[in-house]
Amino acid sequence: MNDKRNSASISGAGTISGGTYSRVSISGAGKVTGDIVADELRISGAGKVAGRAEVQEIVTSGSAAFASDVIADEMRVSGSARVDGQARVKELKCSGTFKVEKGVAAEYVKVSGSLRAGEDVEAEIFKASGGFRIEGLLTADKIEIKLGGRCYAKEIGGERIDVRRGGWREKGILLDGLVKLFAGGGTAALETKQIEGDEVSLEDTEAEVVRGKKVEIGPGCRIGRVEYSESLKVASDAVVKERVKV
Amino acid sequence: MNIDEEKLISKKEVLEETGISYGQLYRWKRKGLIPESWFVRRSTFTGQETFFPRDKIIERIEQIKEMKGKRPLDDLAEMITEKVNEKLQIAFDRLQELDWLDESILRVFDIDKEEKRPLSIKEALCLGAVSCVRGSTRGEERDLLKRTLEVALERNDLLDRIPDEALRLYLLRKRLSGGGISAEVSLAAVTGPGAIFDPDIQLVETVDLGEVLERIKLDLGKEPGTKSDTEDEDER
Numbered sequence: 075m076n077d078k079r080n081s082a083s084i085s086g087a088g089t090i091s092g093g094t095y096s097r098v099s100i101s102g103a104g105k106v107t108g109d110i111v112a113d114e115l116r117i118s119g120a121g122k123v124a125g126r127a128e129v130q131e132i133v134t135s136g137s138a139a140f141a142s143d144v145i146a147d148e149m150r151v152s153g154s155a156r157v158d159g160q161a162r163v164k165e166l167k168c169s170g171t172f173k174v175e176k177g178v179a180a181e182y183v184k185v186s187g188s189l190r191a192g193e194d195v196e197a198e199i200f201k202a203s204g205g206f207r208i209e210g211l212l213t214a215d216k217i218e219i220k221l222g223g224r225c226y227a228k229e230i231g232g233e234r235i236d237v238r239r240g241g242w243r244e245k246g247i248l249l250d251g252l253v254k255l256f257a258g259g260g261t262a263a264l265e266t267k268q269i270e271g272d273e274v275s276l277e278d279t280e281a282e283v284v285r286g287k288k289v290e291i292g293p294g295c296r297i298g299r300v301e302y303s304e305s306l307k308v309a310s311d312a313v314v315k316e317r318v319k320v
Numbered sequence: 321m322n323i324d325e326e327k328l329i330s331k332k333e334v335l336e337e338t339g340i341s342y343g344q345l346y347r348w349k350r351k352g353l354i355p356e357s358w359f360v361r362r363s364t365f366t367g368q369e370t371f372f373p374r375d376k377i378i379e380r381i382e383q384i385k386e387m388k389g390k391r392p393l394d395d396l397a398e399m400i401t402e403k404v405n406e407k408l409q410i411a412f413d414r415l416q417e418l419d420w421l422d423e424s425i426l427r428v429f430d431i432d433k434e435e436k437r438p439l440s441i442k443e444a445l446c447l448g449a450v451s452c453v454r455g456s457t458r459g460e461e462r463d464l465l466k467r468t469l470e471v472a473l474e475r476n477d478l479l480d481r482i483p484d485e486a487l488r489l490y491l492l493r494k495r496l497s498g499g500g501i502s503a504e505v506s507l508a509a510v511t512g513p514g515a516i517f518d519p520d521i522q523l524v525e526t527v528d529l530g531e532v533l534e535r536i537k538l539d540l541g542k543e544p545g546t547k548s549d550t551e552d553e554d555e556r
Contacts, residue, residue: 179350196350213346233343268368270331272341283367285332286342299367301332318366320332 079113084121092125109142118153126159135170143176151187160193168204177210188223195227203240205262217271221262221278228267235271235286237264237279239294263294328360328371329378338381352397353384356477357484410444410536412436418535420451428462441536442473448532449489453525461491461506461524468508482529485512491525492517 081097082090084104092108099114100106100121109125117138126142132149143159152170160176170187177193185202189195194210205223206212212227219225221240240262263278274286278294289302295312301320308314329337335345348354360371387396413436415421426433429447439447446469450462457465469489472478481487492507509515510529517523 213350215343215347231342231346233341233346270342270346272343301366316366 098129132163166197183214186222200232219264221264223262225262225264226266227264229270230266230268231270233272235269235274235276237276239277327374329374331370331372334372334377334381338378338385340381340385347393348381348384351393352480353393354380355480355484357481410439410441412438415439415444415447420448422454424454424459424462425451428459428466441479444536445473445479445529445532446470448536449527449529452527452532453491456525457491458506461508464506464508465489465491468510472510479533482533487512487529489525489527489529490515490523493522493524494518494520495522 079094079096081099082095083097083099084090084102085099086102087104088102089105089107090098092106092110095110095112097114097116098106098110098112099116099118101116101118103120104117105121106123106125106127110123110127110129112127112129113131115123115127115129115132117132117134117136119136120138121134121136122139122141124141126145127140128145130147132144132146133152134150134155135152137153138151138155140155140157140159144157144161144163146161146163148165149161149163149167151166151168151172154171155173157172157174157176160179161174162179164181166172166178166180166183168183168185168187168189171190172185172187173190175192178189178191178195178197180195180197181199183189183195183197183200183202185200185204185206187204189202189204189206189208191206191208191210195206195208195212197214199216199218200212200214201218202225203220203222206225206227208227210227211229211231213231215233217230217232217235219237221238223240261278263280264276265280267281268283268285269276269279269281270285272287274284274288275290275292276284276295276297277292280296282298283301284291284297284299285301287302287304289300289306291297291300291306291308291312291314293309293311295309295314297312297314299316299318300306300308300314301318303320306317306319308317331345334340335342345354349356349359354377358372358377360373362369362371384396421431421433425431425447428450429443431437446466449469450465453465454462475481478487487510490507490509490511492509493504494507495502495504497503506524507521
């Protein structure tokens with residue numbers, strides 16, 4: 075590795091060129107004009123990276139934009155961030171709004187804000203308590219979704235898939251109604267074409283097909299077809315059109 | 321599509337026949353052990369279902385099952401698949417040694433000789449493929465081929481599909497005439513070996529992309545400093 079690594083910091087408005095840095099911090103309005111390799115990148119104002127970013131730790135709290143791929147060990151998004159390529163991040167924590175044009179490949183993903191991905195989202199563990207929209211496949215060994223907004227993935231697959239009603243839903247019909255009113259009729263629910271997993275347990279989920287070994291269809295679900303190989307439980311207010319033991 | 325002619329097996333049948341779980345199948349897919357191109361999505365009367373080329377998937381799963389105890393999954397991907405490390409960088413000097421760069425190619429790719437910037441594997445693939453046909457093509461055709469490949473490479477799985485589907489780059493010409501005027505148009509396509517074109521089309525050049533990729537992996541990837549696991553043994 076390069077020994078002579080510099081740090082750079084923009085606190086007003088400024089530009090720094092791409093290259094190898096130890097620490098880059100943007101707190102005003104700043105732009106990195108090319109590919110960047112760094113140990114640390116902090117954006118708390120409005121920051122833009124015009125090239126590819128390969129950084130150990132990325133923390134954004136303002137508005138951040140990456141024009142190409144992002145590769146990081148750790149990335150925390152608490153403002154709004156946008157990646158116009160793919161994001162390969164070992165540990166991704168998103169409490170703000172994160173939009174990725176292509177796919178997300180990670181080991182651990184935690185979404186408490188909102189996540190949008192144009193392609194697949196892959197992880198070992200995926201936890202969400204906010205909302206997400208994934209245009210491709212959501213896959214992880216463990217998928218834990220606590221419905222806190224509208225959630226959509228084209229397909230979902232993994233070992234354990236657990237979808238629970240969000241906190242506010244339990245507080246009763248009044249709050250439910252209020253949220254519905256303000257969210258334009260949309261409730262916190264998961265919508266997908268297909269779910270496949272070994273242990274699948276769902277609430278408030280709408281899916282065309284659910285396949286699994288052990289399947290539990292909980293309250294608020296509307297499922298077209300369930301195929302299971304070991305066991306199936308269906309809550310009384312869930313709708314399952316077809317059930318097949320395979 | 322040659323995949324249609326092969327025997328397909330549904331995902332359910334794969335799990336049943338091999339005894340693996342959904343979790344394992346998805347995990348192996350994520351690790352790149354099962355290529356994206358093997359997942360064939362079909363609508364059936366029971367809704368969307370995924371199928372695989374039967375022989376390939378069964379063989380691959382048996383292979384993984386046998387090896388997974390001995391090595392970490394991440395290593396397996398590089399060993400048993402023809403996966404190309406996308407992060408591979410190709411040193412500029414290597415390309416010169418291979419005689420891939422002449423003035424006409426440099427112009428098409430807008431490469432500055434002096435800059436000696438390393439190339440990504442995708443860039444090297446474009447360059448290698450276009451360089452194969454530089455003797456028999458016109459300048460604007462080389463540009464067309466380059467742009468066609470670039471569009472194709474925007475798809476994430478294309479590098480994997482090249483060996484899987486034996487993808488080729490075609491250059492075609494077609495003469496159109498009428499009313500005493502005639503013109504020739506050039507067309508480019510990336511597709512498998514089974515492609516059929518209209519009878520008036522003249523096939524000018526075919527480049528086997530797998531061969532180009534193979535050459536890049538074997539000959540070009542060996543520069544000091546890259547993390548490619550090809551052995552550096554040509555210290556001639």
